[in-house]
Structures are given as C-alpha cells and as structure tokens.
Amino acid sequence: MGGAGLGRLDKGVQDLQTSQTAISMNCSLPDRVLLSYAMDGQQDRLCLQPLWDFVTAKEPLIKSPFFPVLFSFTAYMAFCLPYIALDFLSTKLPNLRKYKIQPLNSPTLGMMVPCIIQSMYHHAVLIFPVTFLHWYWRPVNLPVIAPELPEVLLEVVVCLLLFDFEYFLWHLLHHKVPWLYKTFHKVHHKHVSTFALTTQYSSVWELLSLGFFAAFNPLLLGCHPLTEMIFFLANIWLSVEDHSGYDLPWSTHRLVPFGLYGGAPHHDLHHLKFKSNYAPYFTHWDKVFGTFTESHSN
Numbered sequence: 001m002g003g004a005g006l007g008r009l010d011k012g013v014q015d016l017q018t019s020q021t022a023i024s025m026n027c028s029l030p031d032r033v034l035l036s037y038a039m040d041g042q043q044d045r046l047c048l049q050p051l052w053d054f055v056t057a058k059e060p061l062i063k064s065p066f067f068p069v070l071f072s073f074t075a076y077m078a079f080c081l082p083y084i085a086l087d088f089l090s091t092k093l094p095n096l097r098k099y100k101i102q103p104l105n106s107p108t109l110g111m112m113v114p115c116i117i118q119s120m121y122h123h124a125v126l127i128f129p130v131t132f133l134h135w136y137w138r139p140v141n142l143p144v145i146a147p148e149l150p151e152v153l154l155e156v157v158v159c160l161l162l163f164d165f166e167y168f169l170w171h172l173l174h175h176k177v178p179w180l181y182k183t184f185h186k187v188h189h190k191h192v193s194t195f196a197l198t199t200q201y202s203s204v205w206e207l208l209s210l211g212f213f214a215a216f217n218p219l220l221l222g223c224h225p226l227t228e229m230i231f232f233l234a235n236i237w238l239s240v241e242d243h244s245g246y247d248l249p250w251s252t253h254r255l256v257p258f259g260l261y262g263g264a265p266h267h268d269l270h271h272l273k274f275k276s277n278y279a280p281y282f283t284h285w286d287k288v289f290g291t292f293t294e295s296h297s298n
Helices: 002-026 029-056 067-090 109-137 149-176 178-189 204-221 225-243 263-273 284-288
Strands: none
Touching (some): 029 149, 029 225, 067 109, 067 225, 149 225, 178 204, 204 225
C-alpha cells in the first residue's frame, strides 16, 4: 500500500514537471521572460519566508507595546557587548590594543556604568511612552507573506541613506548654532574618545529626534515589517560600530569601496576635532559641504 502511494506521488510530480515544461515551450519569448521573472521573485520571497515564519510565530510579543523597547534595548546591548569585552581585554593584550583608534585612551567601568544606567532610564521612562502612543495610533499588522530579498536590500540601503542625510543636517545645525549645541548636543560630546556605550549617551531631545528619523523612513517607503526590523538592526549596529573606538580588519568602512563609508575612524575624528565629519555613516555629504576631514589609521 505504501509503495503504491509513493508511486502515485512520483507520477504526480513527473506530470507537474511535464506540464510546466510544456507551458514554458508553448509560451512566447516575452511570456517566458515574465514566467522566469515571477519564478525568480518567488524564490527571493521563499528564501526569507522561514525567517518571517519564525518572527510571526512570536506574534503576541511583536504586537505588544513593550516589544519596540525590548527589541531596541536588547539589540543595542548585544551589539555593545563584544566591544565592551574588547575594551577590557585590550588593556592586557597589546595585539588587540593596536586596533584602537585612540590607543592611549581606554574606558573604565566607572565610565561605562553611567552610560548603561542612562540608556535604561531613557528606554523605560521616555522611549516606552512614545512607542506606546505609536502602537496605539498604528497597530502592528503582520502579513503572511515575506518580502522579496532584493526589495529588502534596496529598501534597507535607501533607509540608511535617508537617515544619513537627515542626521547630517541635524548634526550640522546643532554644531553651527551655539544654543542648540549647548542645550541639546553637548551631552553626547562628553567623551572625546568614544566607546560603544557612548552611542546612546545623549540628551532626550537628541535620542527622540534621531529615533523619529529612524522610525519615519521605513514608514515613508511603505516597508514590510521584516524590512523595518532589519533596518533597525543595521542602524543600531552601525551606530555602535561608529562609536566603538576600534578600526578592525572587518569594520564596515573597510568593506565598502572608494571611501564611500567613513565608519568608526570618520566619526571618532568628529568627536576629537568637533568641526568636521558630521554625517554618521557615509562621506559624500561632508565632501559636498566641505566638512570632510580624512581619517588616518593608528
């Protein structure tokens, strides 16, 4: 009985393959191109579908008003932890210390703890009420189908470019207007030698305004929820890497060609000199506005 069932199944698969071949052969060239494109799109979607199914399996948590805060803080601390470990190890291992951009400066535990406490306070007391209002105003909708991979990659890059432009204008304005700098941005410049936990060491206004840019861009582009999550993760990671104080062989700026991406050396120089390199990630806006200063290795 089992053998007969398997035989019928094999015959069914063969018939389906024969039908698909016949349809393809009978199609005109434009029709075959469209069919091939549709099949490629389906493969792109299917490669992300298991990931999206895993995410949607946690639907009650994701639809909770607590999820954005938990997601943001957990991702932030997870991305900071490797650099925190490097900060402690580099004081004992010269082979690690050579990757520090400012090798004579190392953060202490007394410098790290206030950063962690402030980040916890901001997430619990300030970010949560904002995300709760956003959750109330725009309930989370989780579609069944995952987005296509090329679409995700393109939209994440566009979101990063938009955020880079918005941050550049915001940052430049807060450095050029003394009142804005002293009132809102000076807190972030407390540490001239940055380390990972200084990424979110900032005023309430700075944290909320930059958070608004990050949340608005996927909404503007109509991104799939999975694309939003990937963009948020990429944005948090790149911000932490920018403030890490390390120029590692696999750092993002070494992977992007032609000096298009500044990375940690670019942003570290901003904290050191104050008057250049205002864009967080890419270098083109600083070059256009004449605020670019080339960073150098150790």
